[in-house]
Amino acid sequence: MDQPLVKLNGVNEGIEIHIKTELQGADDPNKVANSIQTLFPEFPLPEEVQGPEFGAASNHIWQADQVPIGQFLTMLHTQRILDTALDAMGRHLKGDTTVFQIARQAALASKVAFPLPGETPLGGVIEVTLRSPNLTDWLHAATWHKGRDSVPRTIDDERAMASDGDASTWV
Numbered sequence: 001m002d003q004p005l006v007k008l009n010g011v012n013e014g015i016e017i018h019i020k021t022e023l024q025g026a027d028d029p030n031k032v033a034n035s036i037q038t039l040f041p042e043f044p045l046p047e048e049v050q051g052p053e054f055g056a057a058s059n060h061i062w063q064a065d066q067v068p069i070g071q072f073l074t075m076l077h078t079q080r081i082l083d084t085a086l087d088a089m090g091r092h093l094k095g096d097t098t099v100f101q102i103a104r105q106a107a108l109a110s111k112v113a114f115p116l117p118g119e120t121p122l123g124g125v126i127e128v129t130l131r132s133p134n135l136t137d138w139l140h141a142a143t144w145h146k147g148r149d150s151v152p153r154t155i156d157d158e159r160a161m162a163s164d165g166d167a168s169t170w171v
Contacts, residue, residue: 008142009070015138016131019043020063021104027124029060035107036062036126039072069128072102073142075112083153086143088114089130090155096133101125 010017019040023032036043044064076085089100105123106113115121132138136155 007070008073008138009068010130010138011066011068013138014132014134016065016129017067017069018063018065018129018131019067019126020061020129021124021126023060023062024124031108032062032104032124035104035123038107038110039075039102039112039126040067040069041071043067072112075110076143077145079112080145081112082143082145084114085112086139086153086155089139089143090136091117093136093139093155096135097129097131098135098139099127099129101127 019036021032021036023029033045037045043062044067046060046062076082089098092099101115102125103113103115103121103123104126105121107126108123113121115125130139139155140153
């Protein structure tokens with residue numbers, strides 16, 4: 001009988017969580033709010049933010065600490081992109097810290113998309129920083145799926161996606 005998956009959310013699991021997004025230029029605060037709350041429903045939004053107007057572009061930073069990331073993790077499982085998530089979330093792992101980005105425009109469509117390194121997608125990004133002494137183990141647990149019983153994966157292994165986003169193949 002299958003065991004139910006443990007629902008991780010990062011909070012109270014020894015993970016320091018920092019979520020940040022920048023509104024610049026013509027970014028619509030309502031659309032940015034919708035995108036961030038699709039992934040992180042408990043992200044505290046500012047009381048009021050002035051939208052862009054002719055001659056006055058948006059220039060705001062929204063950030064919060066210890067926002068539960070359970071909804072984001074559930075979406076990774078639902079969309080079956082757990083190996084991609086492991087690669088993207090672990091790509092910049094240094095010691096006990098990792099930083100990764102999520103496309104805001106994809107979030108508006110209730111999807112998770114990780115931009116390729118060095119690219120900024122249309123609509124901007126949400127940046128997530130995770131820190132914990134046990135971060136590597138937590139990332140493996142958060143992205144675990146039954147397929148790893150037969151094809152084990154680890155961060156930055158030979159099966160990781162290439163830096164240009166191409167899938168790695170193996171025999």
